[in-house]
Amino acid sequence: MDRQKKPTKPKRPKITLEPWQNSKIEPYIVLKNLSKNYDGVPAVQDCTLDIYEGEFYSLLGASGCGKSTLLRLLAGFEKPSSGKLFIGGQDMTHVPSYNRPVNMMFQSYALFPHMSVEQNIAFGLKQEGLPREEIKNRVYEVLDLVQMSRFSKRHPNRLSGGQQQRVALARSLVKRPKLILLDEPMAALDQKLREETQFELVNIQEKVGITFIMVTHDQEEAMTMSSRLAIMEEGWIQQIGTPHEIYEFPNSAYVADFIGSINLFEGVITGVTKEMVNIKCPMLSHTLSVPTNTTVPIGGSVTVAVRPEKLEIGIDKPTYKHNWEEGIIEDIGYYGDMSIYHVKLPSGQTVMASLLNLDRISIQQLTWNQSVYVSWQPENSIILTT
Amino acid sequence: MLKSNLFPKIILGIGLCFLYLPILIIIFYSFNAANFTSIWGGFSTRWYYELFQDTYLWQAAWTSLKIAFTSATLATFLGTLASLALTRFSPFKGQRLFSSLTIAPLVMPEIIIGLSLLLLFVSLNICIGWPSKRGFWTICIGHTTLSMAYVVAIVRVRLSHFDKTIEEAALDLGAKPLRVLTFITLPIISPALFAGWLLAFMLSFDDVVISSFTSGAGSTTLPMVIFSRIRTGISPEINAFATLFIATITLIILLLAWVKLRKQPV
Amino acid sequence: MTFIKKKLLSFFSPILSVRSWVIATPYVWLGLFFVVPFFVVLRVSLSEEVLGIPPYTDMFLWVDTYVAKIIFTFESYTYLIEDDLYLSSYLTSLKFALITTIVALLLGFPMAIGISNLNKKWQIIMLLLIMLPFWTSFLIRIYAWLNLLTPYGLINSFLIYIGVITEPLRLLFNNFSVTIGMVYCYLPFMILPIYVTLEKMDPSLQEAASDLGAKPFTVFKSIILPLSFPGLLTGSLLVFIPCVGEFVIPEILGGSDNILIGRLVWNEFFLNHSWPTAAALSIALLVILFIPIYGLQKLQKIFAERLES
Incomplete structure (x- = not known):
């Protein structure tokens, strides 16, 4: 992903x-x-x-x-x-x-192969000893819910994967x-x-x-x-x-x-103000400025995380002091709706920045081996202590 | 390229001839009019006629059928219990011993099973007065002990390949373990149970060694009769019987195969 | 009171539970009709032969109401060693079992390969054909060879007809007929396990080997043979073991000089009424059988582990 x-x-x-x-x-x-x-x-x-x-x-x-x-x-x-x-x-x-x-819907669906769809769903209700009429009503109620009523007499091995999944869901729903x-x-x-x-x-x-x-x-x-x-x-x-x-x-x-991709920078806290924490990273030439959300004292080591879509990438040099780097585009991943740029920093670390392809016609301005600037707003980064 | 290699196919053909030639010869000679089977004396159904007159043989066949039915049913019951204990229960004391005991009769020479059972029955008779007479039940016990191992071999494999989530699903839907067994597990493995029963039936119906040891006066089984006749040489009547027997079995197998093939979605 | 009640309940609960019944029923059956008989055989083999019913001595000699002397003798076993008829019949049995296994292997392996090379539908038909004779009576199958092998049977008549021989060959009641009968009866036991391992084999392995330039024989030697070894072992075990103790085949197809151990047990028991000797023979047979079974099982385990890793 x-x-x-x-x-x-x-x-x-x-x-x-x-x-x-x-x-x-x-x-x-x-x-x-x-x-x-x-x-x-x-x-x-x-x-x-x-x-x-x-x-x-x-x-x-x-x-x-x-x-x-x-x-x-x-x-x-x-x-x-x-x-x-x-x-x-x-x-x-x-x-x-x-x-x-509690009822479970199994990964393999675990449908009973010797019973029809209807019998599969009725099985749980039969264990409760409900009257036959009620069982039937409730079976067809859930079959309607999952839109499988017309397959009620079929055996599971005659159903497609998606249909089997609906039956499995219906079977777990029917006992309410x-x-x-x-x-x-x-x-x-x-x-x-x-x-x-x-x-x-x-x-x-x-x-x-x-x-x-x-x-x-x-x-x-x-x-x-x-x-x-x-x-x-x-x-x-x-x-x-x-x-x-x-x-x-x-x-x-x-x-x-684990969730999505992220750029991580390891560093040491050099200064703490009321709102901001300043961090010096050995891999970056500029200091980082992140909103305070940590109790780590000055001198403590932390990791700063920035999502690729929060990174700005451009050819103009940023005017502010913190949170930017210069680098070279090493690789471009084209995904249709967006592109992901791998930018190699002078220290050797690679950062990822993603950009939406909003315009259909225009060819991307950025290309391989181009020198670019990556930067981000302080509130778009976060300090991780573990 | 490899599939077209002829050598294995030729051997397969030769092997099949080897398997079927003697059987075809039996069928052929069963219609022989001559007293000596090896000389062709013209077509005749004489031996079939004599076979049907042979009440002693048919009586033995009836005894064998009863024994085969009883012991196959017992063996399937016991073998299924053993397979369930081995595949569905958490480890219990003596499980390893139990596991090897259930398959031990497979590798035990029949002659030892027969001899040891007879010695047991004799000793039991001396100690507790049972069995005072050997016959139907002692043969059944012998056959059950042997064929139970075959049932376990079949049913256990089926149970361990069984998708356990299906049983869990039934438990999850509110069925108690005993109901899961009767309404889910046993119906799904019923082909294996049937195969086990059929094998046990055939083993019993075919056995001569264990029967000879465990039988008593008046409880002669069919294989014992056939054995005593062919021991002395060729008997044209047995040719006729064998033909009928082979025809019956072939019909049953073909029927089962047909049902199985028809069921399979191609 | 409640303590005693609880104790009682915890004592009886295993007796009442379904679980313990499921385990106990087959367990007790096997114990009573498989394990106990073995010890009875052991006991009889250690008793002295006498005339009477049963024809062996009691193990306990009651000196007093409560004191008994245990009497046992190794006479039957020393008898087995002294008379070389027994030793030679053991060796004969092993020899026949070994020859049968080798012949069945040489015939069954190519047959199994032949089956696995066919398409799915023909595989089922072929397996049915292999199994069909197995489902017909064992006795009848042996009997069928009587018909074929007699001096005026089909084989001799055919050979005389084409002029290879003038006098009928003696095909029956000798080593040849016993071996052929055994191979005939146990061939399916060799084919099926080999077929199962061949069937599990990924066919692309053979294709990959030939793609890399291996000739058919090299493919067989370096791919099929090593990978089907577990099946070959199982098949050999399934043929070898019953052959060692076989009684019916040598009895019907064998001559008076083909004394296999199964026949000997039968004769000692039914003809000589020498129960202790028959029991001692059985115990010795079990000991002899245990060695190849144990060895082959060890081998199988090693191969299974090697294939897994």
Whole structure:
């Protein structure tokens, strides 16, 4: 992922916006210091999460970061090594999966191959012993919701990947659970279908108002769909926040680098004023000036992060004192909607700057081996201490 | 280029001839009118007629069918339980021993299984008075012990290749473990269960060694009858029987293959 | 009280749970009808032969109501060593099993390659054809060779007809007929495991090798052969083991001088009524079988590991 898209946040009219800002609202799902070891190897470490009713929450991380294990703990397929799990105020830590008000949509969809679409969806309701008439009504209700009614008599192996995914979603919706878990729901779909399905899934979630927790390794998917997301690394939760918070205010170099691309400059604090911190970087010829958001004293080493789209690139020499460098365009990546310029600084470090291609006809002024200036506004950079 | 290499194909052809020539010869000679099978005495269905008169043989066949049915069902039941225990349960005490015990009868010479069971039955009879008479049930026990290992070999592989998320999905939808087993797992692996049952049935229906050891007076199985006849040389009646037998099996296999091929979406 | 109740419950809960029943049922069955009989055989092999029912001595001699003397003897085993009939029959059995395995390997390997080179539909048909005789009766398949190999059977008649021989060859009741019967019966066990490993092999490996200039034989030697080794081992094991203890084939197709160990056990038991000797023979057979099984399994493990890494 080299391109940045402006994160869009789904509208959710039914519920309070940003319930996590409102201290009067109780969280719906609470994980308290949840840990899971496999033969002493930690998979999930000391997870504490609050998730509110109606949220679309994502667990994001590289493969092996423990996000799937966390999901399986929520579903009840794994027993936690320590810690507690509450759903709707009830302690669910030791409740087996068949007694939890939680349904899962599996990455492989896990449709029962010997049952038709209708029987697949009715299976969960049959376990509750509902009358036949009601089962049928509810099955067709969700089939309508996912637009699969006309395939109700087919067997799963006669359906396309996208259709199977809809059936899997319908099957997890039909029991009206308090929580739906989605394990990489788009992984088996091709790129085009994936983008369409992302918005549809969010729409369906808004319609039914059920809390969704999704596991994904695709940061773009997590950003576009979630109300909030948790970034995980090696079993630990690195940061929790809205897509906007995660993108613009990463709390670590790992998160900053994992979500989108970023330029990082290591340096030492040389001066602190009321609003600004001055930083000297060995790789840069000019000092950096960043808004104060750190408690690191003078002389402490920090990392300054700037997103490529926040960088300005041009042939005119900037007039201000801080936050600019001279360099040579080493490489240009053309992406259609924008281009990414790799600028090599005299110190040898390369910085990335992206520029939207707003004009269709004009040929870019900037070209290979051209001498340019990169600069940025102080408020567009951020200090990372880890 | 490699696929067009003729040598393996020629050997394949020769091998198939090797496998089928004797069977074709049996069928051919079963219609021979002569008393000595090796001399052609003209076409006749005489031996089929005599075969149908042979009540002793048909009685033994009926006994064998009953034994095969019982032991195959028992073996499938026990073998499926063992496979479930080995693939679906968290490790338990003595699992390794259990795992090797379930397949040990596969490599055990039949003659030892038969002898050891007979010695067991004799000792048991002395100690607790059971089994006072060897026959149907002692043969069934012998066949079940042998064919159970084959059932485990088939069902266990199927279960370990089984997509476990399907079972998890059922649990997740509120089905308790026993319901998951009956409504999800067993229906999906039913072809493997059937294959295991069929194999167990054939093993029992075909066995002569274990039966000879574990049978008693009045419980002669079909292979025991055939064995005692062909031990003394060629018997044209057995030719006729073999032809009928081969024809029946071929029909069943072809039918099963046809059903399987038809089901597969091509 | 509650403490005792809890204790009782925790003691009985494994008995009541479905899980323990699922494990216990087949476990107990195998213990009772597979493991215990083995120890009975061991015990009988250590007892003395007597006339009577059963024809062996009791292991315990009751001196008093509560005191018993354990009596056992290695007589049957020393008997096995003293009479070289037994040792030679063990060697004969191993020899036949080895020859059968080699012949089946030489025939089955190219056949499996031939099958795997066909297209999918023909592969299924060929596998069915290979399996079909296996599903028909074992006895009938052996019996079929009686028909073929008799002095006036098809093979002799054909050879006389084309003038290769004038007198019928003695094809039956000798080493030749026993070997042919064994290869015939166990060939499918050799073909199927080899086919399975060949089927798993990525066909682009062979294409890559020939693309890099390897001739067909080099492709076979450097790609197919090493990669199909696990299948070759499994197939050999599946043929070798049952052949060592085989009874029916040498009994029907073999002559009086083809004394294999299976026949010997049978004769000692049914004809000589010498139960301790038959038991001792069985124990010795198991010990002999254990060596190749153990060795081949070790080899298989090594190969599996090497292929993985």
